[in-house]
Amino acid sequence: MKFFLLYVDPGTGSFIAQVLIAGFLGFLFAIRSWLYKMWRKMRGLPLEDDDD
Amino acid sequence: MTTDAPRHPGSFRHPGSFRDPAGFVAVREDHVLRVVLPPGRDDYALFAASPLAEKLREKQLILPFEEIPASESPHPGAAHVLRSPRLALYSFPYEWSVSQLRDAALLTLRVLRLALRHGMTLKDASAFNVSFAGARPVFTDLLSFTAYREGEPWAGYLQFCEQFLVPLLLSRRAGRAVSDLLRARHDGIPLDAGARLLRGWSSLRPGPLMHVHLHARSIRRDARRMRREGVSGRLAPAAAPRQSLKQTLALVDSLRRTVESITLPGGGSAWDRYYDDTVYSGAETRKKEDLVRGWIARVSPASVWDLGSNTGRYARLAADAGIPTAAFDADDAVVDAMYRDARERGDEHLTPLVMNLANPSPALGWAHSERESLEARGPAGLALYLGLMHHLRFTHMVPLEEQMSYLARIARHAIVEWIPREDVNVRAMTEGSVREGFAYSREGFLSALEGRFRVVESVVLGESGREMFLVSRT
Numbered sequence A: 001m002k003f004f005l006l007y008v009d010p011g012t013g014s015f016i017a018q019v020l021i022a023g024f025l026g027f028l029f030a031i032r033s034w035l036y037k038m039w040r041k042m043r044g045l046p047l048e049d050d051d052d
Numbered sequence B: 001m002t003t004d005a006p007r008h009p010g011s012f013r014h015p016g017s018f019r020d021p022a023g024f025v026a027v028r029e030d031h032v033l034r035v036v037l038p039p040g041r042d043d044y045a046l047f048a049a050s051p052l053a054e055k056l057r058e059k060q061l062i063l064p065f066e067e068i069p070a071s072e073s074p075h076p077g078a079a080h081v082l083r084s085p086r087l088a089l090y091s092f093p094y095e096w097s098v099s100q101l102r103d104a105a106l107l108t109l110r111v112l113r114l115a116l117r118h119g120m121t122l123k124d125a126s127a128f129n130v131s132f133a134g135a136r137p138v139f140t141d142l143l144s145f146t147a148y149r150e151g152e153p154w155a156g157y158l159q160f161c162e163q164f165l166v167p168l169l170l171s172r173r174a175g176r177a178v179s180d181l182l183r184a185r186h187d188g189i190p191l192d193a194g195a196r197l198l199r200g201w202s203s204l205r206p207g208p209l210m211h212v213h214l215h216a217r218s219i220r221r222d223a224r225r226m227r228r229e230g231v232s233g234r235l236a237p238a239a240a241p242r243q244s245l246k247q248t249l250a251l252v253d254s255l256r257r258t259v260e261s262i263t264l265p266g267g268g269s270a271w272d273r274y275y276d277d278t279v280y281s282g283a284e285t286r287k288k289e290d291l292v293r294g295w296i297a298r299v300s301p302a303s304v305w306d307l308g309s310n311t312g313r314y315a316r317l318a319a320d321a322g323i324p325t326a327a328f329d330a331d332d333a334v335v336d337a338m339y340r341d342a343r344e345r346g347d348e349h350l351t352p353l354v355m356n357l358a359n360p361s362p363a364l365g366w367a368h369s370e371r372e373s374l375e376a377r378g379p380a381g382l383a384l385y386l387g388l389m390h391h392l393r394f395t396h397m398v399p400l401e402e403q404m405s406y407l408a409r410i411a412r413h414a415i416v417e418w419i420p421r422e423d424v425n426v427r428a429m430t431e432g433s434v435r436e437g438f439a440y441s442r443e444g445f446l447s448a449l450e451g452r453f454r455v456v457e458s459v460v461l462g463e464s465g466r467e468m469f470l471v472s473r474t
Helices: A012-042 B038-049 B051-058 B098-117 B157-174 B177-184 B191-197 B206-233 B245-260 B269-273 B282-299 B313-320 B332-344 B389-394 B400-410 B424-430 B442-449
Strands: B023-027 B031-036 B066-068 B080-085 B120-122 B130-133 B136-139 B145-147 B304-306 B325-329 B350-354 B380-385 B411-418 B453-460 B467-473
Touching: A012 B157, A012 B206, A012 B245, B031 B038, B038 B051, B038 B080, B038 B120, B038 B145, B051 B098, B098 B120, B098 B130, B098 B136, B098 B157, B098 B245, B098 B332, B157 B177, B157 B191, B157 B206, B157 B245, B191 B206, B206 B245, B282 B313, B282 B380, B282 B411, B282 B467, B304 B313, B313 B325, B313 B350, B313 B380, B325 B332, B332 B350, B380 B400, B389 B400, B389 B411, B389 B424, B400 B411, B400 B442, B400 B453, B442 B453, B442 B467
Parallel strands: B304 B325, B304 B380, B325 B350, B380 B411
Antiparallel strands: B023 B031, B031 B080, B066 B080, B120 B145, B130 B136, B411 B467, B453 B467
16 A cells, blocks of 8 residues: 555546557657667677666 | 744754655755655665675765764654754755756756665655756765665656646747746646647657656546456456566656757847846956955855846856855846856856745645745845846836845845946836836835845945945844
């Protein structure tokens, strides 16, 4: 039950939207990273990691 | 946030700090205490032990803090007590220009991203978690950090959209009016209302489409479902939606890109529009500057409020002297230009803010105690009251007596400029209108000072007849 005991309660509607949107964006990101990796691989460049 | 003596006798806790069960804030004379209560103990321990706290400090994204013995808190049952320096003036989102709100939004996302990278997250996205130290936004709410649990969506998403994203998107259309909206709705602009106001162009761009329009639609749909099914319509925890850390990071990056893509209306022109001072000769302006600089040094105040700063020429004299200075102007575009300039220069002391002295920030929130009025955040050590009196007299019809009475409530000392009726700017406001009949005289001004301020020094600037007064509260 802990899941819903949040300090601010945005409600289920917002959560559902967020999960769908984040899922879609995560999918786009995965494709983009994959393409990027392929592109670097083809040119024989080392792979980098991102941080802040 | 005035003095060590709480304005609500007997209370140690800041009266507006009651929402978070994890702890509360207490404001002392020169520092702020954050008292962590047992429900917040584990989260704080995790935060303090992780490299996150150090990183945030290093990057100056939060105010420095140190833990002091819990026994120093008069509050029984404190798990931890954290002490941070107190900012000279805590500003609120409805006092920020569009660029300031944008930078505060980006700061929140940056802090969140760093937290997520260290196994933590932010449990909310209140714009009130951010304030300005000079021209630099800082994240102030150390109790906002909580452990990240695998699979959980970000609890602050809706709040971020309502307090940052919607106001920023609206600012493209409404400009200044957005801070007025935020003043009326200090918890943010409801997403549903935001989606309606933003209908049209913005729904064609991916960021607003997802985070505002689809988001609002999902909330509406869920509200209908709840009405139909009652409490049983609430999702069971087992069925709760899950999202991976990567997906959350992708969401945060999308919010960042959306915020970054919001370009500001107008911009630079504000600099050219202003400078009332053009009626002065160059020599008079220099004299005024030297005078203000000298008087600031003489009073040596702990804080300066420039109550009608325009582009901040005189406020900067105080800031350059290392004094925390707030530069107020009613014009959002002018404040925005001043802020961007100060931010670029890395100004540590100047905080430009949107404030119309004819209608200063009121006390807001529960029992008028959550967000303090401008007056309650004073008094300032020194106020600059330059080129302001005639504006308030003739545009807002505030008698000089009223003006000096309010000034005495918000400042200990003041530098006041008297501009005679014959001045070209005053004539432009009054001639041929009913305002010509308004009481406005040097004698009236001096009598308005009586009983409130004593004149320490006065200097006539030159041909224009303008006169500068250094006054101190009696």
